[in-house]
Amino acid sequence: MKRFFPILSILTAILLAYALYQALVVVPTDALQGDVYRIIYYHVPSAWTAFLLFLINFVASIIYLIRRSPKVDIVALVCAEVGVVFCTVVLVTGPIWARPVWGIWWAPGDIRLTSTLVLWLIYVSYLVLRRFSTSAQTQVLAAALAVFGALDVPLVYFSIWFFRTQHPQPVIGGGGSMDPRMLRVLLINWLAFLCFAFLVCWSRYRLEVLHREVDQAHALESLAGAGMAEKASLPLSRSAP
Amino acid sequence: MNAIKFLFAAYIATWVIHAFYLGTLVRRFSRLREQLRELGKK
Numbered sequence: 001m002k003r004f005f006p007i008l009s010i011l012t013a014i015l016l017a018y019a020l021y022q023a024l025v026v027v028p029t030d031a032l033q034g035d036v037y038r039i040i041y042y043h044v045p046s047a048w049t050a051f052l053l054f055l056i057n058f059v060a061s062i063i064y065l066i067r068r069s070p071k072v073d074i075v076a077l078v079c080a081e082v083g084v085v086f087c088t089v090v091l092v093t094g095p096i097w098a099r100p101v102w103g104i105w106w107a108p109g110d111i112r113l114t115s116t117l118v119l120w121l122i123y124v125s126y127l128v129l130r131r132f133s134t135s136a137q138t139q140v141l142a143a144a145l146a147v148f149g150a151l152d153v154p155l156v157y158f159s160i161w162f163f164r165t166q167h168p169q170p171v172i173g174g175g176g177s178m179d180p181r182m183l184r185v186l187l188i189n190w191l192a193f194l195c196f197a198f199l200v201c202w203s204r205y206r207l208e209v210l211h212r213e214v215d216q217a218h219a220l221e222s223l224a225g226a227g228m229a230e231k232a233s234l235p236l237s238r239s240a241p
Numbered sequence: 242m243n244a245i246k247f248l249f250a251a252y253i254a255t256w257v258i259h260a261f262y263l264g265t266l267v268r269r270f271s272r273l274r275e276q277l278r279e280l281g282k283k
Binding site: 020033034035036038039042043046082085088089092093096097099100196200203204207210211213214217218221 | 276
């Protein structure tokens with residue numbers, strides 16, 4: 001796995017550069033919006049990646065509630081954290097795109113925008129809970145929060161179908177038509193961002209494992225100081241909040 | 242021409258956010274390695 005990481009990093013960097021070149025240079029300009037529509041190639045793949053990560057977080061949280069597996073708990077944490085980063089990108093690039101096209105940075109009360117902001121806040125709360133709670137039940141509480149938080153993902157996605165909103169219809173499955181060349185570049189960018197997200201998640205997973213090992217070593221050291229080292233047998237799941 | 246500014250602002254903002262997050266990961270990695278080294282010395 002360690003040898004695979006640098007190879008995948010190089011391939012991802014090449015893919016991201018290729019996707020950027022396609023998005024900025026190759027793909028034709030939109031007849032209505034002009035060049036600013038090219039924000040779609042970062043905005044939409046970031047949203048899809050965030051949704052996917054929140055979905056994995058949801059599944060991992062359910063599995064954790066059933067099996068209490070520490071590895072699954074780490075997967076849930078990692079996906080939530082990286083998902084929040086991608087959701088932040090969506091919330092930042094959205095208004096930057098909206099300003100020249102709609103004439104406003106944000107449409108107050110718009111269901112798509114508001115539900116996306118709520119989604120971001122739910123997962124930020126999840127991370128804050130995991131970071132600052134000292135309860136022994138933190139992981140269970142966080143998993144329960146994640147299960148309910150994930151209910152907002154379909155609301156965000158389908159809100160533009162069921163409610164009147166300023167946000168355009170989805171590019172796939174929304175009844176709209178997109179130039180096949182534009183769609184191809186959109187999918188290339190999504191693939192590039194998926195590879196990038198995978199690498200970041202992998203790094204964050206290793207970081208969390210290392211973090212729990214350090215916590216466990218600190219706990220063992222404290223017990224050794226108290227002359228209890230022989231009795232100490234701390235499972236990984238109890239070592240970190 | 243003005244719209245181009247928004248396009249580049251969005252692309253730059255995206256990579257600034259990712260770079261900031263990667264920076265926090267690197268910082269946390271180095272802090273943990275330091276703690277592991279200290280534990281090893283003891």
